[in-house]
Amino acid sequence: MKPIYAHSFNLTPKEAVELQLKLKKNLIFDSDFNIEDVKLVAGADVSYSKKENMLYGVVVILTFPDLEVAEKAWVKGEAEFPYIPGLLAFREGPVLLEAFKKIEREPDIIFFDGHGISHPRGLGIASHLGVLLNKSSIGVAKKNLVGEVFELAKTKGATASILKDGKEIGKVLRTREKVKPIYVSVGHKIGLEKAVDLTLKTIGKYRILEPIRQAHIFSNEVRTSKS
DNA sequence: GCGACAG
DNA sequence: ATCTTGTCGC
Structure with missing residues (x-):
């Protein structure tokens, strides 16, 4: 996969906030996304080595609805931006975009470990990327x-609503009985109802959806064995 | 000023 | 997120 837009991630926190407000204008909601047409889904996650200050970004492609792992890619890169709530994409984005470049199959949708528009400025990592x-x-x-x-x-x-300024920005979703829920929000080019529906369809035997769970497992593997 | 705060 | 041991519960 290749990004259609590119920008520097080498910014100050203040510049990062300004960029988020600009990128937000490109968001598309509730397009004609069809769950019935989904063949491949992607999960993206990052693990971190505190000792070396390195990030390991991974992308995993799963078949849908069978949820079998079909392709994996990973990239190691230095953590050049600190973790600041609301600016996660500036820390994890670079290494994830590099991992996406290595992916050959074209997923129909990507799940990110973090929020979409349920974010202080409406542009979390899922929306941004x-x-x-x-x-x-x-x-x-x-x-x-x-x-x-x-x-x-x-x-x-x-499910239950996540409200901000009287508007529904996401949903809390219980993926297993009596287990802590997860927080789902639209990233880009899909509506909230379909996003929640598709998320539920990617739940296997665990609290965390398979695309993210597999990405999480893989990112820890590459950090602890291939570094 | 105070508290909250994805990963 | 990482570091880090044992422990409680289905």
């Missing part, structure tokens, strides 16, 4: 970042 790659994307986080989260039933598949 979705725009640069011109690809449908969904943000799936394990913790909330902004907005008010409502209670949800204990049953698998239960």
Whole structure:
């Protein structure tokens, strides 16, 4: 995969915020995305070596709806931007984009480990990289970042709104009965209902959806064995 | 000023 | 996220 847009990630936090506001204008919501046409889904994640200050970005391609791993790519790169809530894409984006360049198969959609538009300025890592790659994307986080989260039933598949300024910016989703929920928001080129629906369809036997789970496992493998 | 704060 | 041991629960 190749990004259609490119920009420097070598920015100050203030410049990064300004860029987010510009990139946000490229977001497309609720396009004619069809879950029935999905053949391949991607999961992207990053692991970090504190000792070496290195990031390991990985992309895993899974078949859909069978969820079998079909392709993997990884890239090691120096962590040049600090972790700042709201600016995660500037830390993890570079190494993930390099990993996407190595991927040969074209996924129909990408799941990112982090938020989409459920973000202080409406442009989390899933939205940001979705725009640069011109690809449908969904943000799936394990913790909330902004907005008010409502209670949800204990049953698998239960959802509740994440509201900010009176608007629904994402959904909390229970992926397994009585297990902590995950936080789903639109990244790019898809609507919230379909994003939640597709996320639920990528749940295997665990709390975390298979695309992200496999990416997480793989990123830890490359960090601990191939470094 | 204070508290919150994806990975 | 990483570092890091044992421990509680299905």
